[in-house]
Amino acid sequence: MVQKEQEWISIPMTVDVPYRFAAGQYLTKYLVEMRDNGKIFAVKCPRCKRVQLPPRIVCAECHVKNEEWVELAQEGTLVAFTIMYLPLTDPTTGKPHEPPFVYGSVRLDGATSVLDHFVNVEPDMEKVWVGMRMRLVLRPKEQRTGDLSDILYYEPLPGQVRPK
Ligand SMILES: [Zn+2]
Numbered sequence: 784m785v786q787k788e789q790e791w792i793s794i795p796m797t798v799d800v801p802y803r804f805a806a807g808q809y810l811t812k813y814l815v816e817m818r819d820n821g822k823i824f825a826v827k828c829p830r831c832k833r834v835q836l837p838p839r840i841v842c843a844e845c846h847v848k849n850e851e852w853v854e855l856a857q858e859g860t861l862v863a864f865t866i867m868y869l870p871l872t873d874p875t876t877g878k879p880h881e882p883p884f885v886y887g888s889v890r891l892d893g894a895t896s897v898l899d900h901f902v903n904v905e906p907d908m909e910k911v912w913v914g915m916r917m918r919l920v921l922r923p924k925e926q927r928t929g930d931l932s933d934i935l936y937y938e939p940l941p942g943q944v945r946p947k
Contacts, residue, residue: 809838812852818929821921824892827851833895857919858940859891864913866906874931882906889917889937901936908944916940 801833806814809826812933813836816822825834826849828842834853835842842849864887870879883906903920904911917937927933 784939802840809840809849813838814929814931817921817933818927821924823855823857823891823919824856825855825891825896826935827853834893835896836891836894836898847930853893855894856892859889859894859917859919861887861902861911861913861915861937862890862897863888864902866908866911866912876932885911887911887917887921887937891919900931900934903936903938908924911939913944915943 806937813824824835824838826838827834828847828849829846829851830845830847831842833842833844834855835849836855838849838852839849840849842887846890864885867884867886868882869879870882872879873886880901883905885902885904886899887902888899889902890897900919902911902917916939918940920935920938921927922933922935
């Protein structure tokens, strides 16, 4: 006897999950400097000298306390990227970022680690490449809130030509 395939029911729902993240001492300094002064601060390990962004209280390599704050340049190099074809939900708004778009890892000049964010460039492999020079774009000061959305995106420095 042949059974009829069962039809699954889909139930659309929106789940509202309020969440409060305690940033702690180091992330708070980083977020406040960015919000109030438009500056990007990282921490430097006293032992291995790596400059970590976002700042962490302990070096991820040496496990010693980071105590030296370093202001970083707001220009850097794209070290990896992806072209996203699926929507990405913004955790601070719950709204999707409509694809396609470019998301990338940039090593700001003076940093050892990278900071990932949107890249404001056409999602076309001919228009974006590893090694591209980028600058960080913050929201206008009066619109900053003290979270990661104060960074709007990276954008390419003008006048660059894709290497052959
Ligand atoms: Zn270290």
